[in-house]
Amino acid sequence: MSRVATLLRYDLPASFVVFLISVPLSLGIAAASGAPLIAGLVAAVVGGIVAGSLGGSAFQVSGPAAGMTVIVAAMVEKYGWPATAGITVAAGVVQVLLGLTKVGRLTLSLSPAVVHGMLAGIGITIVTGQFQVLLGGHADSDVLASIAGLFGQPPVWGAVLVGVVTIALMVLWPRIPRGNVLPAPLVAVVVATGVELLSGLEVATVQLPDDPLSGLAIPEVPAGGVFEIGFAVLSVALVASVGSLLSAVAVDKMHNGPRADLDRELVGQGVANTVSGALGGLPVAGVIVRSSTNVAAGARTRSSAVLHGVWVLLFVLFLANALESIPMAALAGVLIVVGVRLVNAGHLKDLRLHGELGVYAVTVLGVITLGLLEGVAIGVAVAVVRSLYRLAHTSVRVRQEQDEWRVDVGGSLVFVGVGKLVRELRRIPSGRKVVLQLDIDFMDHAAFEAIDDWKAGYEDRGGQVEVLDKDTWYGRARDGAPGRRKTIPWVGRWTDWEHRTFRMPGPRDPVLDGALEFERVSAHLVRPFLAELARQGQRPEQLFITCADSRVLPNLITSSGPGEQFCVRNIGNIVPVFIDSESSEEDSSIGAAIEFAVDVLDVPTIVVCGHSHCGAMKALLGNTAQPGTRLHSWLRNARTSLARVDGTDDAEHLAAVNVVQQLDNLRTYPSVRRAEEQGRLRLVGMYFDLTEARLYLVDPDDFRLVQLEPLT
Structure with a gap:
C-alpha cells in the first residue's frame, strides 16, 4: 500500500479521533494549571506538529500532560504565566542537550514503584483540586489546601450537576456497545455543555479572548536567584522527559511497528517545549491517553500525530468561539476521571509481590505533601537504599x-x-x-x-x-x-554439584537430592508466582515443540518462566501428520497437545525447535533403529524430512530440514490451519546449536539458519 493510501485509509481517520480527545483535555489541563486556556491548545498544536515530526516514537502523541499540572501550577503562582513560558523554553533546551548526550535510555532505570507513585501522587493532587472546580470554586495546587477548601465553600449546584454528568459519561460511555466510535471525553463535554445550555444553569464557562492569538503570552525571564530558577527549569525538563519516555515505551507494547528511539524522542520533545514556550504554550510531553487512542484508532505512521496538531490549529483559528460554551465543571469532571486513572490500583498487586509497596507509598506521600520533585527524589532515595540492602543482604541459617x-x-x-x-x-x-x-x-x-x-x-x-x-x-x-x-x-550440571556437595557415605538419589535442593534454595522465590498462576490459570505465550534431548533446556534457551511456555518434547521434535480418525493406532498425544494449545489456550505462536548433534536425525540417516521397536515406528514420521534432503549424510542439515517439514505437518491440523488463516497464530521454525549455545531461525524456503536480530 502506498504512503498516500496509508495516510488516507488509516492515519487521517485516526488523527480526527485524537483531535476530538485532545481539545477538551488540553483545555482542562490548562485550567488545572492556572494558565490561560489558549496555552493548552498551543501546546497541543506544537506537540502534535513539532514533536510528532521530530520525535523518536512514530505513534506517540504529545501535548499538555496531566502529570505536569502540579509543577506548572506552582510556577504560575510563584513567577506568573509569562515567566513560566520562559522556563518552558529553557527546559526544552535542556531536553535537547539530554537527548544529544544519549541519556534518554537511562531514564528507564527509574524504579517502576517510583514512577507509579509519582503518577498516583499527581492523580490525587488533580482530583482534590478539580473537586473544588466541580463545586463551583477554583482549583488549588496544594492537596491539603484543596481538601480544606472542599469544606470551606458552599457548592454551586449547577456546577455539581454538570460535573456529575461528565464523570458518569466518562465512566459509562466506553462500556456502551460500539461506544468507542466517539471518544468518551468528547461525548462527556458535549453532553454536559448541552445540559448547561438547555437548563439555563448559572455556571462558569471557558473564557477566551475575542482574538485567540492576542491571548498568547510573550515569554519572560523569571525573577529570582539562579539556583532557584535552575531548579524550576530542571523540574520541567526532567518531569516532561520521564513522562514522555515512559509513555513511548508503553506505546511500543501496543503495536508491532518500529520501536521508539528514546534519545531522538527526547530531542523532539525538547524542540517542542522550546517552541511551545516561545509561543506562550504549556510544557509539552508525550501522553499515554492520546497515544494509546492513536494506536487503537488504526494509525500506521507519525502522520496521524502531526495531522491531529493541524486540526487543533484550524479549530483555534476558526472555531474558538464555540469553546466558550463549555462549562469549567465539565472540564473538571474529565480531569477527575483522568486523575483517578493515574492512581492505578492494578499496579499495587505487582508491587506487593515484589516487596516495593513501601517505595510506592513514600513517593505518593512525598508528592502530595512536599511537591513533585521532592517526592520523586525521596522515592528514588528509598528505592536505592532498598536495592543496596537487597544486594548486600545475606541469609544465614544455623542448625x-x-x-x-x-x-x-x-x-x-x-x-x-x-x-x-x-x-x-x-x-x-x-x-x-x-x-x-x-x-x-x-x-x-x-x-x-x-x-x-x-x-x-x-x-x-x-x-x-x-x-x-x-x-x-x-x-x-x-x-x-x-x-x-x-x-x-x-x-550447571547437577552431577558436578552432587560430587562437590554430598560427600557422605551411602547411596544418593539425584532426583530426590535435586528436589530437596529446590525446596531449600528456590521454592520460596517462585512460590508467589506459582500461587498466582494456580489461581488465574495458564495463559502461555507459545507452544514449544522440541526434542527430548537432555542437553536442550527450553525454558533456559528462551528465557521463559512459569506459565509462559506450553512445551511438548519427543524424539526428534516430530509432529505426526493429522489423521481424521479417533480409531487410528497412531500416537495421538502430540495432536492432543496441539489442539489443546490452539483451541483452549489460544497460544499466538507455535515453535518447532530442532538442534545440533541430534541422535534422532543420526538414527534416521543411518537407519539404525531396530525394526519392530517403538523407536523405529516413531521415526517413520520423519521419513518425509529425509526425502527432502536427497540422500545427504549431513545430520545437521537434516535437523534444519526436519524443522520445516514439521511446520508443514502442523498445517495439516484443522485448528492450526484455521487459526493461521485468521491471523491469530504464527508458526516459527528454530534451531539450537549446542556448541555455540545459540538459537537460529530456520528459513522455510532454503533451510538456511538465520541469526536472530534484536528488535529495533
Missing part, C-alpha cells in the same frame, strides 16, 4: 543435625553482611564438625577473609570445617583466582 552443625548461607556475601555471618559462626560450640554451605551469587574479599580466618581458628581449636560452595566462590578465592562477576546459581 544442628545429628553429630554435625550445618550453616546455610544465601544471597550476596559482601563486607556489610560479614558481621552477621561471623556472629552466627562464633555461636557454634568448639570441637564439632561444621558443614558451611554457600549458596551465594557473589563474594568479596572481606567475606572470603572472614570465612577463612574463622575456619582456620575453629580447626585450630579441634573442630572440623567443610565448605560446600556450589559456584566455587570460596574455592577460587582460596586458590588465588577469585571470581569477579555474579553467577547464575541454577545453571
Whole structure:
C-alpha cells in the first residue's frame, strides 16, 4: 500500500479521533494549571506538529500532560504565566542537550514503584483540586489546601450537576456497545455543555479572548536567584522527559511497528517545549491517553500525530468561539476521571509481590505533601537504599543435625553482611564438625577473609570445617583466582554439584537430592508466582515443540518462566501428520497437545525447535533403529524430512530440514490451519546449536539458519 493510501485509509481517520480527545483535555489541563486556556491548545498544536515530526516514537502523541499540572501550577503562582513560558523554553533546551548526550535510555532505570507513585501522587493532587472546580470554586495546587477548601465553600449546584454528568459519561460511555466510535471525553463535554445550555444553569464557562492569538503570552525571564530558577527549569525538563519516555515505551507494547528511539524522542520533545514556550504554550510531553487512542484508532505512521496538531490549529483559528460554551465543571469532571486513572490500583498487586509497596507509598506521600520533585527524589532515595540492602543482604541459617552443625548461607556475601555471618559462626560450640554451605551469587574479599580466618581458628581449636560452595566462590578465592562477576546459581550440571556437595557415605538419589535442593534454595522465590498462576490459570505465550534431548533446556534457551511456555518434547521434535480418525493406532498425544494449545489456550505462536548433534536425525540417516521397536515406528514420521534432503549424510542439515517439514505437518491440523488463516497464530521454525549455545531461525524456503536480530 502506498504512503498516500496509508495516510488516507488509516492515519487521517485516526488523527480526527485524537483531535476530538485532545481539545477538551488540553483545555482542562490548562485550567488545572492556572494558565490561560489558549496555552493548552498551543501546546497541543506544537506537540502534535513539532514533536510528532521530530520525535523518536512514530505513534506517540504529545501535548499538555496531566502529570505536569502540579509543577506548572506552582510556577504560575510563584513567577506568573509569562515567566513560566520562559522556563518552558529553557527546559526544552535542556531536553535537547539530554537527548544529544544519549541519556534518554537511562531514564528507564527509574524504579517502576517510583514512577507509579509519582503518577498516583499527581492523580490525587488533580482530583482534590478539580473537586473544588466541580463545586463551583477554583482549583488549588496544594492537596491539603484543596481538601480544606472542599469544606470551606458552599457548592454551586449547577456546577455539581454538570460535573456529575461528565464523570458518569466518562465512566459509562466506553462500556456502551460500539461506544468507542466517539471518544468518551468528547461525548462527556458535549453532553454536559448541552445540559448547561438547555437548563439555563448559572455556571462558569471557558473564557477566551475575542482574538485567540492576542491571548498568547510573550515569554519572560523569571525573577529570582539562579539556583532557584535552575531548579524550576530542571523540574520541567526532567518531569516532561520521564513522562514522555515512559509513555513511548508503553506505546511500543501496543503495536508491532518500529520501536521508539528514546534519545531522538527526547530531542523532539525538547524542540517542542522550546517552541511551545516561545509561543506562550504549556510544557509539552508525550501522553499515554492520546497515544494509546492513536494506536487503537488504526494509525500506521507519525502522520496521524502531526495531522491531529493541524486540526487543533484550524479549530483555534476558526472555531474558538464555540469553546466558550463549555462549562469549567465539565472540564473538571474529565480531569477527575483522568486523575483517578493515574492512581492505578492494578499496579499495587505487582508491587506487593515484589516487596516495593513501601517505595510506592513514600513517593505518593512525598508528592502530595512536599511537591513533585521532592517526592520523586525521596522515592528514588528509598528505592536505592532498598536495592543496596537487597544486594548486600545475606541469609544465614544455623542448625544442628545429628553429630554435625550445618550453616546455610544465601544471597550476596559482601563486607556489610560479614558481621552477621561471623556472629552466627562464633555461636557454634568448639570441637564439632561444621558443614558451611554457600549458596551465594557473589563474594568479596572481606567475606572470603572472614570465612577463612574463622575456619582456620575453629580447626585450630579441634573442630572440623567443610565448605560446600556450589559456584566455587570460596574455592577460587582460596586458590588465588577469585571470581569477579555474579553467577547464575541454577545453571550447571547437577552431577558436578552432587560430587562437590554430598560427600557422605551411602547411596544418593539425584532426583530426590535435586528436589530437596529446590525446596531449600528456590521454592520460596517462585512460590508467589506459582500461587498466582494456580489461581488465574495458564495463559502461555507459545507452544514449544522440541526434542527430548537432555542437553536442550527450553525454558533456559528462551528465557521463559512459569506459565509462559506450553512445551511438548519427543524424539526428534516430530509432529505426526493429522489423521481424521479417533480409531487410528497412531500416537495421538502430540495432536492432543496441539489442539489443546490452539483451541483452549489460544497460544499466538507455535515453535518447532530442532538442534545440533541430534541422535534422532543420526538414527534416521543411518537407519539404525531396530525394526519392530517403538523407536523405529516413531521415526517413520520423519521419513518425509529425509526425502527432502536427497540422500545427504549431513545430520545437521537434516535437523534444519526436519524443522520445516514439521511446520508443514502442523498445517495439516484443522485448528492450526484455521487459526493461521485468521491471523491469530504464527508458526516459527528454530534451531539450537549446542556448541555455540545459540538459537537460529530456520528459513522455510532454503533451510538456511538465520541469526536472530534484536528488535529495533
